[in-house]
Amino acid sequence: MLILSLGRAGDMNRNMLMALVAIAPLCGCQTSNQADYMQIGYGPSFDVAHAQCEMQKGSVDQGYIAIGSPGFVAGAGIGNALGNLAAEDQYMKNCLILSGWKRAPHGQGAAAASAVAAGTPPTPYGIQRAPGSWINTALLDWSDANNKCVAGDKAACGTRAKLGARLRAAGVNPAPV
Structure with a gap:
């Protein structure tokens, strides 16, 4: 980042201080914990997924x-910081x-987190089963x-x-993994 400023040093210090005071509350806005999220598919645990995404954002x-x-x-600095926060959030x-x-x-993430804490993983895909054909749902139900x-x-x-x-009649042979 390159900043060029033309002006008196006193004005610059005062304006930079005001910019920092304006940006400081925004720095703590991005909080993420498992209570804010629900599992929608198979993949790494929330902590692993969040860490991987956090490193790349x-x-x-x-x-x-x-x-x-x-x-x-x-x-311009404040505008850039706000734009970057929005881009990181979307990422x-x-x-x-x-x-x-x-x-x-709203209100459903805590239930999923408490289920994980109790040792019962949340149902993948939230309330619904896997998208796609009946075979996906049948395989999950069979499991x-x-x-x-x-x-x-x-x-x-x-x-x-x-x-x-039913699955064998469709050409799928279910077996425990």
């Missing part, structure tokens, strides 16, 4: 050149979606039924058998 920042009065230079949103996480609708059957649930064993027959 600076790549969207734009520099600027400002020539003029100290007020103009300070205004984090898209990066986390690619990693299988999205911002939760859930298989896990419950192995744990001793007799009703889940029957569900697993029915889903297995």
